[in-house]
Amino acid sequence: MFFNSLLTSFAALEVGQHLYWQIGNIRLHGQVFLTSWILLGALLVFISLGTKKMENDPKGLQNLLEFLWDYIRDLARTQIGEKVYRDWMPFIGTLFLFVFVSNWGGALIPWRLIELPSGELGAPTADINTTIALALLVSLSYFYAGLSNKGWRYFEYYVHPTPIMLPFKILEDFTKPLSLSFRLFGNILADELVVGVLVFLVPLILPIPVMFLGLFTSAIQALIFATLAAYYIGEAVEEHH
Amino acid sequence: MLAFNYFGATEGGLFDINATLPLMAIQVVALTYILNSLFFKPVGNVVEKREKFVSNNIIEAKNKLSEVEKLEADLLTQLQSARTEALKIVSEAENESEKLYKEALELANNEANASKEKARLEIENQTNAARDQLSKQADDLSELIVNRLILEK
Numbered sequence: 001m002f003f004n005s006l007l008t009s010f011a012a013l014e015v016g017q018h019l020y021w022q023i024g025n026i027r028l029h030g031q032v033f034l035t036s037w038i039l040l041g042a043l044l045v046f047i048s049l050g051t052k053k054m055e056n057d058p059k060g061l062q063n064l065l066e067f068l069w070d071y072i073r074d075l076a077r078t079q080i081g082e083k084v085y086r087d088w089m090p091f092i093g094t095l096f097l098f099v100f101v102s103n104w105g106g107a108l109i110p111w112r113l114i115e116l117p118s119g120e121l122g123a124p125t126a127d128i129n130t131t132i133a134l135a136l137l138v139s140l141s142y143f144y145a146g147l148s149n150k151g152w153r154y155f156e157y158y159v160h161p162t163p164i165m166l167p168f169k170i171l172e173d174f175t176k177p178l179s180l181s182f183r184l185f186g187n188i189l190a191d192e193l194v195v196g197v198l199v200f201l202v203p204l205i206l207p208i209p210v211m212f213l214g215l216f217t218s219a220i221q222a223l224i225f226a227t228l229a230a231y232y233i234g235e236a237v238e239e240h241h
Numbered sequence: 242m243l244a245f246n247y248f249g250a251t252e253g254g255l256f257d258i259n260a261t262l263p264l265m266a267i268q269v270v271a272l273t274y275i276l277n278s279l280f281f282k283p284v285g286n287v288v289e290k291r292e293k294f295v296s297n298n299i300i301e302a303k304n305k306l307s308e309v310e311k312l313e314a315d316l317l318t319q320l321q322s323a324r325t326e327a328l329k330i331v332s333e334a335e336n337e338s339e340k341l342y343k344e345a346l347e348l349a350n351n352e353a354n355a356s357k358e359k360a361r362l363e364i365e366n367q368t369n370a371a372r373d374q375l376s377k378q379a380d381d382l383s384e385l386i387v388n389r390l391i392l393e394k
Contacts, residue, residue: 016255026260036265040272047280054287056294062287069284089285090277097276098269129261137266189255 015193017119029127031116036124039105043097072096072226079230084149084237088230091141095134096226099125103188103218107195107211123188125221131185135177138229146236160240176232180225187221 019030050061058066072093076085080092106123114121124130146154158169191214198207 016257018257028259028264029257029261032261032265033268036268040268044275044279047276051280051283054283056287056291058287062284065280065284066288069281069288072281073285090281091273093281094269094273094276098272124265127261128256129258130265132258133262133266134269136262137269 019116019119029119029129031119031121032124032127032130035105035111035121036102036130039101039124040098042105043101068097069093075223075226076230079227080234080237084145088141088145088233091137092226092230092233095138095229096222099134099184099225100219100222102130103222104215106188106192107214107218122192123218125184126188126192128181128185131181132177134184134225135181138180138232139173139177141229142232142236145233149237150239154236156240157236157238180228184221184225187217191217 019034021028021030021033046061047065050065054062073085073089075096076089076092079085080088102123102125106126111121143154146157150156158166160169195207195210195214198210
């Protein structure tokens with residue numbers, strides 16, 4: 001009963017409600033795609049503006065993009081290793097940019113002002129579908145990286161120090177995507193909920209520090225996701241001696 | 242019951258997994274290709290070209306620096322040898338000039354001594370001649386005086 005009244009008082013938050021799109025037999029969460037298209041469109045416009053006129057002496061946006069590129073390269077290189085980081089840099093960079101843009105876009109843009117028939121717009125990464133999609137892509141990537149680099153020898157990794165590790169390593173293949181997806185999902189959703197509840201209770205000033213904290217966690221989560229993805233790939237391509 | 246509805250309902254809920262998942266995965270893969278051709282490749286080309294340029298320049302500068310150092314060392318040894326050469330020449334010249342000086346001094350001394358001797362001899366001769374003449378004149382004079390005295394008488 002208590003929970004019920006709590007729910008009605010938070011009715012404005014609309015947790016777990018979605019804007020459903022029905023295409024034939026399949027159902028989609030429309031709000032996730034809407035926000036992701038807006039944010040990715042903005043990202044692509046930003047990037048095309050910055051790379052439109054590349055010069056040897058970088059100016060303005062090109063500087064920023066080069067800094068970003070360098071940052072992603074360092075991340076990929078330290079985690080994956082000098083030998084194959086080039087192949088995986090675009091993937092790691094895309095993960096980082098996608099998660100970062102989604103998180104910050106969800107936190108910075110007042111989506112709630114846009115009325116939807118059902119559900120509300122927010123960070124695409126606050127939807128479990130998005131984070132599981134990203135995590136499964138990471139899983140596929142590290143399997144592919146390991147198999148394409150080492151062939152069947154990749155499975156030596158499962159018995160690497162001793163065969164006792166085998167069950168744990170197999171378990172890891174399940175816990176990796178699980179932890180990746182739930183960490184991101186939980187952090188971003190929790191941040192949105194905390195800000196939402198605080199705005200609902202005290203609309204002035206008080207939510208601002210929490211919003212800043214949210215921006216901080218959002219950036220950290222993007223970095224963690226990309227770093228872990230790179231680390232898993234690096235672990236798969238690493239040569240054991 | 243409510244919690245179930247809230248989080249895991251068949252319709253809606255936080256853990257409502259549906260076709261959004263594969264479509265989002267496809268979208269991210271497509272984004273990877275787009276970003277690769279739009280961002281990672283062009284920026285990477287520019288950055289790596291510049292890095293190559295910078296490292297080439299550094300290598301070139303290092304080569305030039307080592308060349309300069311080699312030349313400097315060469316010049317230093319040349320300078321050293323030139324200095325010792327010059328010192329040798331100077332000391333040789335000093336010896337030479339001292340020798341010449343001594344020779345000239347000796348020559349001059351000899352000459353001076355010779356001409357002094359010659360002058361002394363001449364003076365002596367002349368003195369002797371003058372003395373002879375004087376004594377002869379004195380004799381003449383005394384003879385004259387004697388003759389005159391004798392004639393007076």
